[in-house]
Amino acid sequence: MSLPVRSATLLALLGLAAASLFVGVIDMAPSQLLRDSEALKLIAISRLPRTLAVILTGASLAVAGVIMQMLARNRFIEPTTAGTGQSAALGILLATLYAPGAPLALKMGLASLTALLGSGIFLLIVRRLPVTQPLLVPLVGLVYGAIIGAGVTFLAYRADLLQYVSIWLNGEFSGVIAGRYEFLFVSGVAAVIAYLAADRFSILGLGRDASISLGLNYNQMLLLGLVVVSVITALTVVNIGMIPFVGLVVPNIASRLLGDNLRSSLPFVAASGAGLVLVCDIVGRIVRHPYEIPVGTVFGVVGAVIFLWLLYAKRPSHG
Amino acid sequence: MAERRLVWLAVGLIVAVLVFMTWGARGNWGFVFTFRGTKLLALLVVGAAIAVSTVLFQTITANRILTPSIMGFDALFLLFQAGLVFVLGGFGVTQLSSGLRFAMEFALLMGAALLLFGTLIGAARHDIHRLVLTGIIFGVLFRSLTSFIERLIDPNEFAVVQSSSFASFNSFDADLLRYCVPLCVLGISAAWHYRRELDVIALGRDHAVNLGLNHKRAVLIILIIIALLVSVSTALAGPVTFFGLLVASLAHLVVRSHRHATLLPAASLCAGIVLVGGQAITERVLSLSVPLSVAVEFLGGLVFLTLILRGTQR
Numbered sequence: 001m002s003l004p005v006r007s008a009t010l011l012a013l014l015g016l017a018a019a020s021l022f023v024g025v026i027d028m029a030p031s032q033l034l035r036d037s038e039a040l041k042l043i044a045i046s047r048l049p050r051t052l053a054v055i056l057t058g059a060s061l062a063v064a065g066v067i068m069q070m071l072a073r074n075r076f077i078e079p080t081t082a083g084t085g086q087s088a089a090l091g092i093l094l095a096t097l098y099a100p101g102a103p104l105a106l107k108m109g110l111a112s113l114t115a116l117l118g119s120g121i122f123l124l125i126v127r128r129l130p131v132t133q134p135l136l137v138p139l140v141g142l143v144y145g146a147i148i149g150a151g152v153t154f155l156a157y158r159a160d161l162l163q164y165v166s167i168w169l170n171g172e173f174s175g176v177i178a179g180r181y182e183f184l185f186v187s188g189v190a191a192v193i194a195y196l197a198a199d200r201f202s203i204l205g206l207g208r209d210a211s212i213s214l215g216l217n218y219n220q221m222l223l224l225g226l227v228v229v230s231v232i233t234a235l236t237v238v239n240i241g242m243i244p245f246v247g248l249v250v251p252n253i254a255s256r257l258l259g260d261n262l263r264s265s266l267p268f269v270a271a272s273g274a275g276l277v278l279v280c281d282i283v284g285r286i287v288r289h290p291y292e293i294p295v296g297t298v299f300g301v302v303g304a305v306i307f308l309w310l311l312y313a314k315r316p317s318h319g
Numbered sequence: 320m321a322e323r324r325l326v327w328l329a330v331g332l333i334v335a336v337l338v339f340m341t342w343g344a345r346g347n348w349g350f351v352f353t354f355r356g357t358k359l360l361a362l363l364v365v366g367a368a369i370a371v372s373t374v375l376f377q378t379i380t381a382n383r384i385l386t387p388s389i390m391g392f393d394a395l396f397l398l399f400q401a402g403l404v405f406v407l408g409g410f411g412v413t414q415l416s417s418g419l420r421f422a423m424e425f426a427l428l429m430g431a432a433l434l435l436f437g438t439l440i441g442a443a444r445h446d447i448h449r450l451v452l453t454g455i456i457f458g459v460l461f462r463s464l465t466s467f468i469e470r471l472i473d474p475n476e477f478a479v480v481q482s483s484s485f486a487s488f489n490s491f492d493a494d495l496l497r498y499c500v501p502l503c504v505l506g507i508s509a510a511w512h513y514r515r516e517l518d519v520i521a522l523g524r525d526h527a528v529n530l531g532l533n534h535k536r537a538v539l540i541i542l543i544i545i546a547l548l549v550s551v552s553t554a555l556a557g558p559v560t561f562f563g564l565l566v567a568s569l570a571h572l573v574v575r576s577h578r579h580a581t582l583l584p585a586a587s588l589c590a591g592i593v594l595v596g597g598q599a600i601t602e603r604v605l606s607l608s609v610p611l612s613v614a615v616e617f618l619g620g621l622v623f624l625t626l627i628l629r630g631t632q633r
Contacts, residue, residue, distance in 0.1 A: 076452070128628065135448035140627055142455050146560070147620040154613050170466070244459065293470045300463025304456050311449060311456070 009271045016278040020051040025290045045178045053181040054281050055274040060187040062273025063194050064232040065247020070205035071225045072126050076138040078247030079233040085242050086148035087118025088234040108238050115230035171241035171296030187235040190228045198262040243296045245303025252310050324574050328588035335596040343603050365556045366590030368503045371510050372548035373563030374586050378521045379538050384626050386563040387549045390454030394461035396553045401468040421498050432546035499551045506548040514579040561619020566590040568622050
């Protein structure tokens with residue numbers, strides 16, 4: 001990635017983060033920080049955690065999208081269109097039903113496990129699809145996710161948790177305060193692990209035979225990738241809810257701009273994922289001030305439009 | 320052969336209807352018959368409308384995995400509901416006479432359906448997967464826009480929107496039935512009237528033109544019928560994504576015929592059996608602990624997946 005692009009991305013992200021600190025129900029100007037201790041408290045308890053949570057979520061979801069696309073060798077999927085998100089929701093719902101008293105970490109572990117299982121099954125299905133029909137994969141993924149989603153609805157309906165589930169699955173950051181988002185740092189760590197193994201994931205994207213002949217431990221890398229994707233997805237679903245399309249549109253745009261060398265493109269992917277979610281979160285806070293529109297809803301609109309554009313726009317010839 | 324199977328389907332439907340009407344009925348028969356009879360009528364009409372519109376859609380797109388609802392149409396309906404409340408206010412909407420409201424929704428939906436399906440089919444005839452994917456993404460877009468508007472609406476008015484956004488085969492708006500039943504009957508009879516033209520369209524555009532059919536005009540008429548049936552059934556029952564797919568596949572499985580004279584009644588009968596029988600079971604055995612729409616979605620989704628996976632093996 002060239003230096004101007006890198007510094008421009010970084011600057012934009014910092015600007016957005018700063019803006020995010022000063023948008024909210026309580027009007028607050030930056031100058032108040034110097035003389036008002038209440039303002040500092042507001043930043044420390046609510047605004048800073050929220051901004052951090054948005055950045056962590058956006059960055060790690062975008063990274064999870066890239067990894068998922070490498071694993072399935074398909075540009076048009078991401079954890080929420082591959083059943084991963086729905087499987088995580090199933091896990092946390094099961095935990096809520098059968099072990100309501102369990103500590104949150106345990107519930108997240110269970111959600112990660114079901115997410116792992118769900119996306120593993122998806123990869124097995126994908127392997128049977130012909131490579132010549134790339135759009136078949138997201139189609140199958142969406143329906144697969146819908147079937148698991150029907151299972152979630154079924155369980156939630158029986159337990160009279162339908163409303164709870166639908167509110168809780170729609171991604172939003174309004175509940176984030178200090179002490180209620182720290183688990184998201186784990187998904188940040190997962191994203192960093194993905195970065196450290198970036199070269200190997202690039203090779204994985206070449207396919208099974210190619211990566212084995214290049215000396216890669218294919219199955220081990222596949223499992224690592226699945227674990228990274230599942231942990232990120234499960235933590236996001238549990239703490240924030242689902243934000244559709246982040247993992248889909250950001251990697252696609254990055255790949256158009258920078259190509260598929262993950263080692264050099266992953267930081268850009270993470271930064272633009274964080275930036276895009278920040279924008280949507282800020283928009284959601286401004287449009288209906290002093291009420292909020294969940295980021296999942298805003299991103300659903302923005303992301304769907306970008307995805308349709310990706311689907312129909314011609315790829316530039318240099319790829 | 321196919322006709323005899325049709326008779327079996329009819330017998331099955333009659334059994335389902337009898338079970339639905341009499342099982343666990345106690346007390347005043349007059350009341351039971353009116354109460355269950357209304358529901359039965361609604362179930363049969365909705366089922367037939369969805370089944371026929373799906374078969375028609377599959378014929379003009381020459382593809383067995385498509386249904387109007389997979390193409391995002393149901394979501395569009397919900398978006399209109401929310402938009403209506405947003406523009407007029409919840410009070411304004413309840414002030415509208417139900418007939419006027421229905422007429423408005425109906426006109427808007429007909430126009431939108433023609434536009435959506437027309438452009439989609441025209442633009443992406445050669446790339447079926449892209450077409451389906453576009454439809455699904457449109458569905459996501461419409462649903463997100465709907466909840467976006469829902470957030471802008473006054474919370475008190477939200478309930479007006481909320482009531483229509485979940486598929487329900489259990490409670491029907493009696494007012495709507497008055498308008499919907501005649502319209503459905505109209506649409507289904509129109510489809511029946513064109514059954515021979517449909518057989519020709521199913522051969523593909525080139526063959527149809529060669530055989531002297533005004534293909535463009537015929538497809539437009541069929542599209543209008545589809546839009547009519549889908550709008551009406553969605554207005555009555557709410558969104559169901561995979562139901563049409565489920566019953567159309569069942570019909571193909573049972574009658575193994577490509578003639579619409581058999582296919583259309585077969586799909587309608589299958590829809591009736593699934594809905595009436597399923598409703599009887601959810602009401603009596605499961606005491607409404609599982610909404611029928613959820614079970615139907617689950618099964619329909621599995622059918623869809625199998626169809627895709629099998630289609631790629633060939």
